[in-house]
Amino acid sequence: QLQLDYTALIHQGGLRDALLQMGIEGAAALTEINKTMNLRKAANHPFLFGEPRTDGGEYVGEAHPELMAAASGKLALFDRMLADLRRGGHKTLVFSQMTSVLDLLEDLLR
16 A cells, blocks of 8 residues: 555655655655656655654564565565475575665565
8 A cells, every 4th residue: 555655646746745744764855856766666665765663763664574565566476476485495586676675675584
């Protein structure tokens, strides 16, 4: 759902304001000029815009790791596929055009 909300906000031009209201670090630097890149980021994972914090100040992904995969359809599928591949004894090599996506995958795998 978060992914869909971010995508809708990008189309409406309100993502930056919404991220600022949520207290996302770095939201002030977000430009909505490059809508295509923002849509790519939203399609990969909403946390690429900055990770929200819990009321206690912890990052959501650290406090609730299950939400890391649940926030992105791609990451949820990756998590399921990787589990199946591990059970089968397969090795996996992952490529991405965005190093920030690899950072999220690293967090997921920890």
